[in-house]
Amino acid sequence: MIRDLHEWPKTEAEAVAIQERLRPLVRVEDPPQVRTAAGLDVAYRDEDEIVAAVTVLDVTTLSVVDSAVVRGKAEFPYVPGLFAFREAPSLLAALAELSVRPDVLVCDGQGLAHPRRFGLACHLGVLTDLPAIGVGKTAMGRYEPPAEQRGSWSPLHQDDEVVGRALRTQPGVKPVFVSVGHRYTLDAACDLTLRLAPKYRLPESTRTADHLGRMQP
DNA sequence: GCGACAG
């Protein structure tokens, strides 16, 4: 179910090699019916102490139906492009404590919108084989600002390909950056993001996970 | 040398 957890990298070169090995396992396809969505977020404390929080929401009511929190240590430094190696171990531990298996992971970061097309959402999706999407707060690539109204979007380009979308979840507010993680399509990922963000810029799933992690003593 | 750089 969860692969490669016992061979976490010690160097950046090992980390890149793992990304390139797992990258072909990403599948882009229509997701099955989504009734619950998990929001994942990590809060940072002192030095390398981190708190991984996961909340599972009913996509229709946006109510929290399950949650888990795990305190841990960052086993990898923050390196742009290798973000998953810092947060994924604790997030996977938190996911393992859930009693409800979510239909999709909504990750705080990128999926295919990544220099090697294997961001956090792809990594978590492949390791768990759960559908996953990435909803980031900053762009990894170039884009034209979408129209000001909620729901409008524009393609996010990296090199010469479309790796995601800049999606306006609230009128007149900076867009979020949506990309496929695993077993999802870009269209479906944007639909889900809009359903999860009826009131604020970020999906309710990441907001509740963020609050939960921040609340931990 | 200068700017970029998920969280």
Place this chain on the structure above:
DNA sequence: ATCTTGTCGC
């Protein structure tokens, strides 16, 4: 990510 005052809006 986190460090931080006041301000605007619901």
